[in-house]
Amino acid sequence: MxxxxxxxxxxxxxxxxxxxxxxxxxxxxxxxxxxxxxxxxxxxxxxxxxxxxxxxxxxxxxxxxxxxxxxxxxxxxxxxxxxxxxxxxxxxxxxxxxxxxxxxxxxxTPGTIMQGKGIEDKENNFIASISLFDNGSIGLAYNDLSTGENKVTALTGGFNEVVNELASIGAKEVVVGDNLPDSFITELKERFSMVISIENNDNVMDRFSPILSKIHDDSLIRTMSRLLNYLFKTQNRSLDHLQEATTYESNQFLKIDYHSKRNLEITETIRTKGRKGSLLWLLDETKTAMGGRMLKSWMDKPLVNLREIERRQSIVESLIAHYFERQDLREALQNVYDLERLAGRVAFGNVNARDLMQLKKSLLQVPYLIENLRLYDNPNVSELVEVIDPCVELTDLLENAIVDNPPLSIKDGSIIRDGFNKELDQYRDASRNGKTWIAALEQQERERTGIKSLKIGYNRIFGYYIEITRANLGNLEEGRYERKQTLSNAERFITPELKEKETLILQAEEKIVDLEYQLFLTIREEVKGYIPRLQRLARTISEIDVLQCFATISETRKYVKPTFTDDRTIFIEEGRHPVVEKVMKSQEYVPNDCYMDSERDILLITGPNMSGKSTFMRQVALTAILAQSGCFVPATRAVLPVFDQIFTRIGAADDLIAGQSTFMVEMLEAKNAIIHATKDSLILFDEIGRGTSTYDGMALAQAIIEYIHQNIGAKTLFSTHYHELTDLEIKLERVHNIHVSAVEQNGTVVFLHKIKDGPADQSYGIHVAQLAELPDSLIIRAKEILIQLEQSEGKEKPNIPAIESNSITKEDQSQLSFFDQEKIQGNETKHEKKILQELIKLNIVEMTPMDAMNTLYKIQKELKSR
The missing domain is CATH 3.40.1170.10 (DNA repair protein MutS, domain I)
Structure with a gap:
């Protein structure tokens, strides 16, 4: 050093x-x-x-x-x-x-940015903290610095539940003590790309008291304090906008784990990980940024409290019934800016005059909102009106203080209105009168000298000056002016009187800029005092915005109000998948019924690929999520229970980062459902067991169905290609077979996408391959093999002879040949026999995807080296 x-x-x-x-x-x-x-x-x-x-x-x-x-x-x-x-x-x-x-x-840091490209208008930017408790539970607190929101909870489901919650809220950064296990930190970093920050100080500071006032558990207080200590230490500025931390328990909401949310594409799609194509994308008719954020939080955490669900439904119903009033409401909301983040920027000290104008314009819409909502004859709407605070004093302050079109900079003046401050008005009068005097002096000197081109100018070096061109110098009376500067084509002069006025004008302008800056800072400090009221107003307006969004989408898409039952009955008449229905342009969506009562806990769904089994399963889950969020649902009638949890295993996806194969992912997601589901849960299992051998997969699938039937009793939709499982309807009293219908016409399959009772008669797998335009010779051969397999059903394992070489055309050889022509003729070289023996020895089931790729690459390399 x-x-x-x-x-x-x-x-x-x-x-x-x-x-x-x-x-x-x-x-x-x-x-x-x-x-x-x-x-x-x-x-x-x-x-x-x-x-x-x-x-x-x-x-x-x-x-x-x-x-x-x-x-x-x-x-x-x-x-x-x-x-x-x-x-x-x-x-x-x-x-x-x-x-x-x-x-x-x-x-x-990624978790503490206040504005810029990293902040999405309709997305929260959460930073979280984690604490380990002696009783084995884990404290989780999170904050959005841009809005001031603070939430804290205790989770008892171990690290998996914490990871699910962090992934669900989209935490960008996690603050932990150095006692957190390295394995957990590694998972957060590598799997979810979260930034990890260390903060061991969880002491409760006096300045945290207003934020912690509603938390009564000492462990949760320390979890929140760890996060607050980190925020105050790193930001080094006022954080007056931080709101009271609210506590919640995970069982207060419909639990949907991270994988299920991903499978159902609630807030983002599986393929692009973007919003477009998700349920949130379909629903988002909000008019404000803060309403968009609340909509996402409602989708992440649907309700289980029936009274609150029905309160939301009641308001949505009234909004639908008042079409013209709702359009006026949407127009007023369109002019409301992001009050939450404006309040945050005021506290942070980086708000400018234009931001305050956005705040004023937003507040001017509040009286219209109140007037509009009073037109609805609904006690729940009236309750919303009662808590709306128009902040009249703040509106008046901004109206009287700030000009309508202020500059971006707060240090260049031209911000404060005339009449707001007496001293400022005096300086402005002196500046304006001084300039008027100079304009009059210019005209006066032109008349006295007879030089019409005489002008009075200004620059920062010499101040004000009188400029006369060289051609007119002969007309100037000797000694009238004091020479100041000579130019190539003119002379510049000054007079004592001009310099005196210059001093007055420049001092006034300098004092104007300084005084305006000080006045703006004073106004900003005064606005700080309104932050709690602005935040309460923002929450109410956000709720109104989301509810009008539900009403708009429900009316536009012809959704119906669902009713709820205590007997666990599901009756969805002509239900639709909301997103698929919207994106289908060339054909009409085929609706389907779903009926499950006390005698139908498990629907076993069969039918060919591409027929719509997965879509049907997803639409039932999305209908439940919409209903428990307070929105209407895509159906002509819907009766539903209030679910406590939704579990899914849909789609095939390896988790390469965690080193898990498709089958392992299947088993882990199945385990999660089986361990945590209750009779009030909804389970969607799509082709469980397909990732392993046929008999292993079939055995596991049947065992899972039996376990759910005997030990859990949850409403379950289970799709499968194992037709042998359809016999379970006879053996298990609450299992019922349904299938997605298809018909064969002229050798091709036509999918009807209609759910019917009973098992499917066949899978149409080869027809699907034909639709995918696999080579004709391959399809023909597959049909031959299928006939032989069906003929040998129930007998010993069939010995299907290899295809004869003379039945292969030259064109087919190029499509089907993995090795040389010698191989097709049954005359493999020693080199190829060695490779075939190596292939036979491989245990494919136990290989990871990466191992399989490496092995395939090695074989290809050996073949190319011949």
């Missing part, structure tokens, strides 16, 4: 406390980075890497970004999962003899 220059020593000392972050070190008009930070930042940001002498033996790597454009570079780093420590000069360089004092004023 001693060999480096004092400035580099200062840099290294500060950097030691921020090893996991890029240190943006302020040097004049640039943020500079050195050593490893410079090497990595130059690559990530694609900026020039240079070097400088720092006093050591070698030159120090260095790169930098301009101060005025640093925000874009910081956003890029945050978006890629990095942290950035902002190190500013905290004293005036002109008044310092040695190295200017510098300090980190803010640590920006």
């Amino acid at each position: 001693a060999t480096y220059t004092p400035m580099i020593q200062q840099y290294l000392t500060i950097k030691a406390d921020y090893q996991d972050a890029f240190l943006f070190f302020r040097l004049g008009d640039f943020y500079e980075m050195f050593f490893d930070d410079a090497l990595k930042a130059s690559q990530e940001l694609e900026i020039t890497l240079t070097s400088r002498d720092g006093g050591g033996v070698d030159r120090i790597p260095m790169c930098g970004v301009p101060y005025h454009s640093a925000a874009g570079y910081i956003e890029t780093l945050i978006e890629r999962g990095y942290k950035v420590a902002i190190c500013e000069q905290v004293e005036d360089p002109k008044q310092t003899k040695g190295v200017v004092k510098r300090e980190v004023v803010q640590l920006i």
Whole structure:
């Protein structure tokens, strides 16, 4: 350290406390980075890497970004999962003899960004903290710094439940103590790309009292305090917008684990991981950003409280009945900005005059909202009206203080209205009158001198001056003006009177800018006092927005109000998959009924691939989710129980990161359902057991059905291609067969997509392969093999002879030949026989996907080397 220059020593000392972050070190008009930070930042940001002498033996790597454009570079780093420590000069360089004092004023992380590309309008940006409790449960707290929301809960389902919750809320960063197991930290980092930050301080500070007032469990208080300590330490500024933390229990909501949400594509699609094509995408008719965020939270956590579900339904029903009033309501909501995030920026101190204008315009819509909602004859709507606070005093303050179109900068003036401050008005009068006097003086001097081109100008170096062209200098009376500057084609002059007015005008303008800035800061501080009221207003408006969204989508898509029953009956008449119905353009969606009562706990669904089994299963689950969120549902009639949990195993997907095969994923998801499901749960199992051998898969599938039937009693939709399982309807009293119908016409299959009672008569697998346009010769051969298999059913394992070589055309040879022509003729080389023997020895079931790919590559390489 001693060999480096004092400035580099200062840099290294500060950097030691921020090893996991890029240190943006302020040097004049640039943020500079050195050593490893410079090497990595130059690559990530694609900026020039240079070097400088720092006093050591070698030159120090260095790169930098301009101060005025640093925000874009910081956003890029945050978006890629990095942290950035902002190190500013905290004293005036002109008044310092040695190295200017510098300090980190803010640590920006993926979980603490307030604005920019990383913040989506209709998405929360959560940062979470985790604490391990002595009783084995785990505390989870999370915060959205941009809105001030705080929530905390205790989870008893181990790390899996914590991971599910973190993935569900989309946490970008997780704050943990250093006692958390490394395996858990690794899973959060590698599987879910969450940034991990260490904070061991969970002490309760006095300033946390307003936030922690509603938490009564000491363990949860410390979990929340760990997160708050991290936030206050890293942000180094006012966090007055942080709201009271609310506690909740997971059983207060319909539990849907992360994998089930993914399988059902509730908030994002499986293929693109984007919003488009998801249930949330279909539903989102919200008009405000904060309403969009509330809609997502309602989809993530549907209700189990029937009274609250019916309250939402009642409001939706009234909104549907008042079409024209609802359109006026939507128009008013369209003009409401993001009150939650505006309040956050006010507290954070980075709000400008335009933001305050957005706040004023939003508040001006509140009286219209109140007037509109009073038109509905519904006690639940009336309750919403009663809690709406129009914040009249704040509206008046902003109306009287801020001009309608203020500039972006808060330091250049032209922000405050005339008449708001007496002293400011006096300065403005002096400035305006001074300029009027100068304009009059210009006209007066033109008349006195007879020089019509005479003009009075201004620049920052000389101030105000009188300019006369060289051609007119002969007309100027000697000694009238004092010469100031000579130009190539003109002379500039001043007078004592002009300089006196200049002083008055410039002093007034300087004082105007300074006073406007101070007045704006005072107004901003006054607005801070309204933050709690603004946040309560934002929650109410968000709820109104989501409910009108439900009403709009229910009316547009012809959804019906579901009713709920205590006897666990499911009766969905002409139900539809909401998203599939919307995206289908070329054909009409085929609706289907679903009926399950006390004698039908398990529906065993058979039918060919592509016929709609998975769609039918998903639509039942999505109908339940919509209903328990308070929305109407896609059907002509719906009677449902209130489910406590939904479990799914749909689709085939390896989890390569966790080193798990498709079959292992199937078994883990099945285990999760079997262990946690109750009789009030809904289970969707799609072709369980297909990832292993036929007999293993069939045995497991039957055992799972039997276990659910005998030990759980949950409503279950179980699709399968194992037709032998359809006999379970006879053996198990609450199992019922249904199938998706299809018909064969002229040798091709036509899917009717209609659910009917009883098992499917055949699977039509070869027909599906034909629709996929596999080679004709392959389809013909498959049919031959199928006939032989069907003829030998119930007998010993059939010996199906290999296809004769003379029945293969030259065209087919190119499609079917894995080896050389010699192989087709039955004359394999020794080299190929060796490879075939190796293939026979492989235990495919126990191989991971990566092992299989490596083995295939090795075989291909050997064959190509011949």
